Amino acid sequence: MMKLKSKKFCRGSFKFGNGGGNNGNVKSGEKGVGNCNNISEIKWELRPGGMLVQRRETGSSVGEGMIIVRVSTVSQCHDISIGATSTFGELKMILSLVTNLEPKEQRLLFKGKEREDDEYLHMVGVKDKDKVLLLQDPAIKEMKKLHRLASTTQHIPTTYHTIIV
Secondary structure, eight states, X not given: OOOOOOOOOOXXXXXXXXXXXXXXXXXXXXXXXXXXXXOOOOOEEEOTTSOEEEOOOSSSOTTSSXXXXXXXXXXXXXXXXXXXXXXXXXXXXXXXXXXOOOGGGEEEEETTEEOOTTOBHHHHTOOTTOXXXXXXXXXXXXXXXXXXXXXXXXXXXXXXXXXXX
């Protein structure tokens, strides 16, 4: 029987991708062995679905805090500050205050697709300073136009009176 000598790997020495050190000796996806003096403790978090994942070390991870969404209409652009875990329905409520369009009259498009009111911003990939397109629903726009046209024709003053005998 043969006894194998174990090698020690450390978290700080792993190089992934093309941006690693070692003058390109470490290929994409391979683990490099190096100095283990910069070992840091791995922090874990429990997600709402019960999944245990490694906590991100950046200042803010996806789904935390406030983000600024740039909402563009045909003629205007609005910067809206909203929670990253908000829904498109909540974004429509905020936009109704800014644009004077009811939420049911609004259509929001992100990455070329119309988004439903119950979809979460962070789940479809909306990040800070991303652009969302706001369009007015054409059916409701046409109904408003017809209603306005009908109301203006009813209020035209005339000098003629109808006499029914």
